Amino acid sequence: MSLLWLRVAALLYGIAALAVLPAALYSRPRWRHIAVPAALAGAFFHFVSIAETFYAAHRALPVDTHETLSMLGLLLAAAFLLLAARYRTMSFGIFLLPVAVLLTIVPAFRPGHETIAYPFVGTIWLFLHVALLLAAYAALFLSLIASLLYLIQERLLKQKRASQQPTWLPPLETTDQIALKSLLFGLPCMTAGLLIGSAIALQTIGPTFFADPKVLLSFAMWVAYMLMIFIRRHSGLRGRRAVYLSSFVFLVVLAVWAANQLSVVHRFKAP
Amino acid sequence: MSELKKNSGSLLLLGVNHTTAPLDVRERLAIPVSRLADATRTLAHQPGVREALILSTCNRVELLTVQDDVVAAAVPPMGMLRFLHDYLNLPANEIEPHVYEFREREAIRHLFRVASSLDSMVVGEPQILGQVKESWTVAREVGAVKSTLDPLLQRAFSVAKKVRTETQIGSSTVSIASVAAELARKIFGSLSGKTVLIVGAGKMSDLAARHLIQQGATTLLVSNRTEARAEKIADSLRTPAITTGVIPFDQLHEQSHRADIVITSTGAGHVFTPAHARALLHRRRNRPIFFIDIAVPRDVAPEINNLEGCFVYDMDDLQQVAAQNQAVRSREAEAAESIVSREVERYGERLAQAPATEAIKQLLLDAETLRQQELARTAQRLSPQPLTPEQLAAIDALTKSLTAKLLHPQIAALREAANTPEPDE
Numbered sequence: 001m002s003l004l005w006l007r008v009a010a011l012l013y014g015i016a017a018l019a020v021l022p023a024a025l026y027s028r029p030r031w032r033h034i035a036v037p038a039a040l041a042g043a044f045f046h047f048v049s050i051a052e053t054f055y056a057a058h059r060a061l062p063v064d065t066h067e068t069l070s071m072l073g074l075l076l077a078a079a080f081l082l083l084a085a086r087y088r089t090m091s092f093g094i095f096l097l098p099v100a101v102l103l104t105i106v107p108a109f110r111p112g113h114e115t116i117a118y119p120f121v122g123t124i125w126l127f128l129h130v131a132l133l134l135a136a137y138a139a140l141f142l143s144l145i146a147s148l149l150y151l152i153q154e155r156l157l158k159q160k161r162a163s164q165q166p167t168w169l170p171p172l173e174t175t176d177q178i179a180l181k182s183l184l185f186g187l188p189c190m191t192a193g194l195l196i197g198s199a200i201a202l203q204t205i206g207p208t209f210f211a212d213p214k215v216l217l218s219f220a221m222w223v224a225y226m227l228m229i230f231i232r233r234h235s236g237l238r239g240r241r242a243v244y245l246s247s248f249v250f251l252v253v254l255a256v257w258a259a260n261q262l263s264v265v266h267r268f269k270a271p
Numbered sequence: 272m273s274e275l276k277k278n279s280g281s282l283l284l285l286g287v288n289h290t291t292a293p294l295d296v297r298e299r300l301a302i303p304v305s306r307l308a309d310a311t312r313t314l315a316h317q318p319g320v321r322e323a324l325i326l327s328t329c330n331r332v333e334l335l336t337v338q339d340d341v342v343a344a345a346v347p348p349m350g351m352l353r354f355l356h357d358y359l360n361l362p363a364n365e366i367e368p369h370v371y372e373f374r375e376r377e378a379i380r381h382l383f384r385v386a387s388s389l390d391s392m393v394v395g396e397p398q399i400l401g402q403v404k405e406s407w408t409v410a411r412e413v414g415a416v417k418s419t420l421d422p423l424l425q426r427a428f429s430v431a432k433k434v435r436t437e438t439q440i441g442s443s444t445v446s447i448a449s450v451a452a453e454l455a456r457k458i459f460g461s462l463s464g465k466t467v468l469i470v471g472a473g474k475m476s477d478l479a480a481r482h483l484i485q486q487g488a489t490t491l492l493v494s495n496r497t498e499a500r501a502e503k504i505a506d507s508l509r510t511p512a513i514t515t516g517v518i519p520f521d522q523l524h525e526q527s528h529r530a531d532i533v534i535t536s537t538g539a540g541h542v543f544t545p546a547h548a549r550a551l552l553h554r555r556r557n558r559p560i561f562f563i564d565i566a567v568p569r570d571v572a573p574e575i576n577n578l579e580g581c582f583v584y585d586m587d588d589l590q591q592v593a594a595q596n597q598a599v600r601s602r603e604a605e606a607a608e609s610i611v612s613r614e615v616e617r618y619g620e621r622l623a624q625a626p627a628t629e630a631i632k633q634l635l636l637d638a639e640t641l642r643q644q645e646l647a648r649t650a651q652r653l654s655p656q657p658l659t660p661e662q663l664a665a666i667d668a669l670t671k672s673l674t675a676k677l678l679h680p681q682i683a684a685l686r687e688a689a690n691t692p693e694p695d696e
Contacts, residue, residue, distance in 0.1 A: 029436055157457060158576055160588045167442055171460035172559055236557035239579045 002056065005049035006070065006108040012042030013077060013101045020093035024168040035093060036084055043077045046104065050074065066107035068130065073103030075138040083142075083178065089170045092178075095145045125196055132193030137253055139186030140225070144246040146179035151243050176238055179246070183229050194222055214259035221252045280321050280419065284378040285351045285370055286333030289392045292369035299361060302327040307409045314354050315415035322420045324410040326385070328402045330392050335382065337419045376619055379423065383611045386427040387434040388441070395440040395600045400431045423618070430614045437610060440603040447475070448482040450592045451563045451584070455483060455532055458561050458582060462487040468530030469493045470523065471537035472500050475565045477508075479534050484513055492530055494518040496537075528554035534563045535570035542570040548581050555580075563589070627685045634681060638674050646670060 016038035023031035050071065080096040083089055153169040170178075197218075201209035209215060228245050231237050237245065287300060302310045302325060314334060315323040322337040334351050352363045373381045384390045386403045407424045410416040416424065435441055444453045452462070459465055465488045469476050472495050480491060491508050495501035498519060505515040518526045523542070527533060528551045535542060543551075543562065551560065557580050564571040564585040576583040584592075646667065650658070658666070 027439060027442060153457070154579075157454070157582055160584065160592070167439075169457075171456060172458050174460045236555075238557055238559075241579075 002049045002052040003108065005045045005052065006104060009042045009046035009049060010101060010104040010108045012038045012045065013073075013097055013104055016042060016077075016080075016093065017097035017101050020090050020097055024090035024094055027167050032084075032090055035090060035097075036081070039077055039081055039084075039093070039097065042100075042104075043074060043081060046070070046074045046077065066110070068134070069103045070107040071131070072134050072138060073100040075134055076100045076103070076141065079138055079142050079182075087170065087174055087178065089174070091149060091168050091170055092142070092145060094168075096142070099141070125200055129193050129197040129200065132189040132196070136186040136190035136193060136225075139182040139189065140246070140250060140253055142182040143179045143186070144243075144250050146175045146182065147243045147246045150175040150179065151239055154239050179242065180232060183225075183232065187225060187229055190222055190225055194218060214256065217252070217256045217259050221249070221256050224249045224252050280337045280339055282335075282375050282378045282419070282423075283338055283351070284333060284335045284373040284381055286326075286331060287366065287369045287371070288331035288333075288390065291371055292366075296366060296369050297330070297332065300327075300332040300355075300359060300366065301329070302332065302359075304405070307406065308413050310358060311406075311410050311415045312413045313358055314351070315410075315413070317351070317354050320351075322417050323415045324406055324420055324424070326403055326406045328399065331385070331390075333385070335378070335420065376615060379618055380611065380615045382423065382427050383430045383614055384608075386431040387607055387611060388431070389434075389604055389607055389611065393445055394604050395445075397435075397441055400428070403431075404428065426614070426618055430611060433614070434607045434610050438603040438606045440600055440607050442599075442603075445593050445597045445600065447565075447586075447589045447593060448479045450589050450596065451479050451534075452482045452486045454563075454582070454584060454592070455561055456486065458559050459531060464489055465531040466490040466492060466529055468518070468527055468533045469504065470527075470533060470535040470542060470570065471495060471539075471566065472497075472504055473536035473565070476534045476536040477504065479563060479565065480508060483532060483534075484508065488532070489513060491515045492518050492526075494520050494523050494527075496520050524550070527551055528560075530560070531558075532561045532563065533571075534565065536566045537570050538566040538568060539570065540568055541572045543575060544572050545574050545578065548572075548575040548578055552578065552580050565589070624686075627688065630685050631682050634678060634685075638678055642670050642674050 016035045019031045019035035019038060021031075022028040023035050050067075053067070076096045077100040080093045080100070083092045149169055150172055153172055153175065156169070157172075169175075198210075201215070228249050231245065232242065287297060289297070292300075307325060307327065311323055311325050314320060314325060314336065317323075319339040320336050321339065324335045326333040326335070334354070336351060352367075355361055355366060356363050381390070386400055388395050388397065388399045391399050403424070407416065411421070444450050455462055455465075462483060465483075467480055467483050467488045467490070469480050469491070472493075480488075484491065489512065491505065491513055493501040493505045493515070494517070495504070498517060501517045501520075505517050509515045524547050527543075527547075533543075548560075559580045559582065562571045562575065562581065562583040564583060567586065569585050571583050571585070573583060573585070575581045649666070650663075
């Protein structure tokens with residue numbers, strides 16, 4: 001049944017992703033009344049699907065890549081809903097919702113067969129480790145999109161062509177706030193997620209865990225994340241350079257994700 | 272349209288606007304808000320006038336009335352001309368050349384166009400809808416709008432809303448001051464809490480500053496070579512909600528980082544150079560700053576626009592944006608006209624159906640009363656051997672079905688008759 005709910009969620013995200021286009025790009029507010037409820041319903045069914053999966057398996061965390069991606073999709077959909085409610089903007093949906101669809105549609109139609117076998121699988125700590133890190137990734141992705149939107153709006157304003165200035169872009173100050181706030185939200189999530197993961201690893205694997213490439217890259221990612229926030233706050237970095245910086249950190253995150261394949265101790269395994 | 276004539280009089284609209292009358296005529300016809308209630312009441316009490324509404328703005332004065340058929344048939348409409356003559360003390364022949372007149376369907380169309388801002392001097396401006404609503408509120412308070420004008424005006428409001436939401440007629444601004452405010456909103460979002468700095472004294476900069484204050488800016492700084500003049504401008508713009516201050520002209524570069532929006536109009540050449548702007552950005556920790564340069568020659572070096580975080584719009588840029596926005600509005604106005612035409616048709620059909628709807632309602636009510644009476648009589652007749660609840664329900668369903676089937680041809684005929692145009696149309 002959980003797969004059915006996940007498929008329903010994917011379909012609803014798809015509807016929301018399509019409806020958000022006229023709502024944002026062509027200033028058609030009626031479509032907003034389809035996009036937001038569809039995304040909300042999608043997030044609800046997505047949550048039900050995840051909860052049902054965990055309940056049936058007597059565990060509280062995703063155990064394969066697809067489940068992890070699915071959780072990330074739910075977080076991105078939630079981020080869209082949060083922004084729509086707080087800033088009344090649909091613009092972020094243009095980017096967030098298609099990614100949410102993609103992250104949901106893959107596990108909905110091709111469930112993963114990998115698994116992990118840690119002694120802490122049933123505990124809240126491992127769940128927190130995964131959930132907090134996923135929240136940090138979602139926050140970083142959101143910050144990257146906000147920085148990109150800032151850059152586009154800035155360019156258009158500087159070119160001074162009114163006919164080319166789309167109405168769907170949020171004001172510069174709003175996108176800047178979203179970019180910074182999402183980073184500030186992501187930092188404690190990432191820090192706590194890494195600390196919890198390290199504590200668990202120390203107990204189960206021992207100090208050798210810290211020689212693993214994925215683990216090392218994760219700490220490099222945290223340093224890059226910290227550095228980015230420091231630079232942004234200290235010098236008020238915006239525009240093109242902010243996009244470069246966010247893109248760099250995002251690439252590090254992708255590298256951390258990809259390092260799953262290189263890791264000996266931190267990876268999903270085929271059963 | 273004879274729909275109105277059938278039961279509720281004739282709709283007649285008389286008025287002057289910016290296209291038909293010069294300003295001095297409009298000035299003499301204008302009715303201030305303080306006198307609007309009295310004027311509406313007086314118009315509504317004219318012989319033959321059943322309902323009335325007066326719309327008086329700086330660009331138009333319009334009298335919308337529902338009149339008895341005989342009175343309305345007069346050309347020119349005597350009741351309304353008498354009102355203008357008596358109330359405003361204006362000879363009818365002086366204003367008659369400027370007056371336009373719309374009757375029935377055309378009056379509805381005109382009202383919908385006015386409320387949707389398609390008849391405004393600046394097409395798409397949002398104030399007119401509020402002014403129509405204000406007139407309607409006043410007319411309701413004095414009991415001058417009733418069964419005909421009340422639903423018509425409410426329909427006009429929803430048509431105007433539809434035009435706003437389904438087209439982009441009001442999405443772009445067309446005056447220099449409002450373009451500047453719109454651009455500021457694209458940079459800062461809400462202008463609440465933002466600081467505006469006026470450099471130099473000029474009518475245009477004053478106007479732009481007022482516009483920005485209207486949009487939410489809360490602090491206003493003024494810098495001028497003559498400090499007394501700066502003080503005077505600051506005083507004129509100070510309100511309980513607005514904090515104002517003066518920056519001595521020789522400290523302009525040291526203190527201009529306090530402002531989010533700088534309006535310059537000194538015409539003294541490059542008051543702000545790229546070096547100044549870089550220092551300013553550094554002090555602002557790269558927070559964006561918006562220069563509105565309305566001076567000729569320009570006060571702000573155009574290269575400043577290349578700096579990240581600085582946005583420079585001079586007079587030409589603002590005028591160009593305004594012209595482009597005007598073109599967008601004209602395109603959207605065509606779509607809006609189609610919506611209005613569709614809505615006029617729809618309203619006409621609704622009016623045409625109204626008498627038939629009333630007759631159908633009455634027919635159904637009479638039939639139901641008769642059915643209930645017959646049911647009661649039958650129940651009484653069978654009282655020695657009362658029916659079970661199931662039997663009663665079956666009889667109830669049977670009689671309902673019979674009544675509906677018997678009435679169906681009559682209802683269909685009434686509906687058809689309402690949709691058939693009269694021979695004189």
